[in-house]
Amino acid sequence: TNWKKGLLKTSSELFTLTYGALVTQLCKDYENDEDVNKQLDKMGYNIGVRLIEDFLARSNVGRCHDFRETADVIAKVAFKMYLGITPSITNWSPAGDEFSLILENNPLVDFVELPDNHSSLIYSNLLCGVLRGALEMVQMAVEAKFVQDTLKGDGVTEIRMRFIRRIEDNLPAGEE
Amino acid sequence: MADEALFLLLHNEMVSGVYKSAEQGEVENGRCITKLENMGFRVGQGLIERINTVLLLVNLFRFTKDTARFKDELDIMKFICKDFWTTVFKKQIDNLRTNHQGIYVLQDNKFRLLTQMSAGKQYLEHASKYLAFTCGLIRGGLSNLGIKSIVTAEVSSMPACKFQVMIQKL
Numbered sequence: 168t169n170w171k172k173g174l175l176k177t178s179s180e181l182f183t184l185t186y187g188a189l190v191t192q193l194c195k196d197y198e199n200d201e202d203v204n205k206q207l208d209k210m211g212y213n214i215g216v217r218l219i220e221d222f223l224a225r226s227n228v229g230r231c232h233d234f235r236e237t238a239d240v241i242a243k244v245a246f247k248m249y250l251g252i253t254p255s256i257t258n259w260s261p262a263g264d265e266f267s268l269i270l271e272n273n274p275l276v277d278f279v280e281l282p283d284n285h286s287s288l289i290y291s292n293l294l295c296g297v298l299r300g301a302l303e304m305v306q307m308a309v310e311a312k313f314v315q316d317t318l319k320g321d322g323v324t325e326i327r328m329r330f331i332r333r334i335e336d337n338l339p340a341g342e343e
Numbered sequence: 344m345a346d347e348a349l350f351l352l353l354h355n356e357m358v359s360g361v362y363k364s365a366e367q368g369e370v371e372n373g374r375c376i377t378k379l380e381n382m383g384f385r386v387g388q389g390l391i392e393r394i395n396t397v398l399l400l401v402n403l404f405r406f407t408k409d410t411a412r413f414k415d416e417l418d419i420m421k422f423i424c425k426d427f428w429t430t431v432f433k434k435q436i437d438n439l440r441t442n443h444q445g446i447y448v449l450q451d452n453k454f455r456l457l458t459q460m461s462a463g464k465q466y467l468e469h470a471s472k473y474l475a476f477t478c479g480l481i482r483g484g485l486s487n488l489g490i491k492s493i494v495t496a497e498v499s500s501m502p503a504c505k506f507q508v509m510i511q512k513l
Contacts, residue, residue: 218352
């Protein structure tokens with residue numbers, strides 16, 4: 168029945184609603200936006216280092232041979248699986264070590280408006296931490312950051328991904 | 344379900360985060376529990392808003408007269424136990440008891456937020472941290488359904504737990 172399908176969609180909004188409550192609470196706990204951004208990144212990292220196991224178990228993707236393959240897996244498999252969207256991949260650097268993920272709409276920000284006094288808040292910064300933590304577990308040190316954000320009036324949301332280096336040592340994941 | 348994994352990890356990280364910052368100065372465990380419960384409350388309200396929107400659209404489609412969706416308080420509690428719980432935790436409450444005087448006990452024999460935790464007795468003490476958000480969730484959901492309540496929870500043996508709802512008569 169259709170209305171049951173509606174309820175199931177609501178269950179996927181559980182994550183975005185919970186995320187919204189978290190950001191609201193962090194804005195109360197921390198004096199400035201920079202600290203909130205850092206905390207979201209840290210929490211995202213801790214989630215990412217565990218999420219990768221879930222992802223590898225569910226998706227059955229093999230080892231990626233290069234950063235281009237990694238980009239495809241992130242956009243077409245991971246984002247689709249966890250957030251129900253498929254960002255597009257653009258703006259590759261000539262060296263092939265940087266690319267952008269373009270999110271036409273970001274499910275995390277449905278029904279969200281940034282209040283006036285939080286102009287430096289990177290609302291979805293958890294995602295950057297998740298990407299960083301997850302990729303670290305597959306031996307890639309990367310940097311992820313938002314360069315465009317629809318919440319700030321940009322037309323799209325853009326995450327810039329930069330490959331830093333391969334991680335050779337199998338150090339256990341630290342908690343941040 | 345993949346999105347459930349994401350929610351579970353987020354919830355665990357929220358519990359850790361709240362207690363981590365407590366070590367650096369905050370004194371009571373109670374304050375942490377309150378923070379988690381308040382976050383759950385907001386989410387519970389939000390979920391009912393969404394569910395209401397869905398059902399409203401369905402009713403418009405069917406041209407039914409939605410005079411009163413719920414007959415009474417018990418009807419609302421059954422909704423929480425079935426549709427609401429399934430929306431959030433992909434299963435129903437296993438057992439609902441009431442004294443018919445405003446107290447309800449909702450038993451979940453395999454509570455999703457506890458199944459990842461070991462069953463050892465030493466973890467029972469920490470289990471309450473993992474129930475606070477959900478207590479708020481129930482309280483927030485009921486609030487948007489017009490019911491004011493106090494919700495507490497206890498774990499007798501992992502991963503089963505009971506949520507006690509006390510309806511506040513205004």
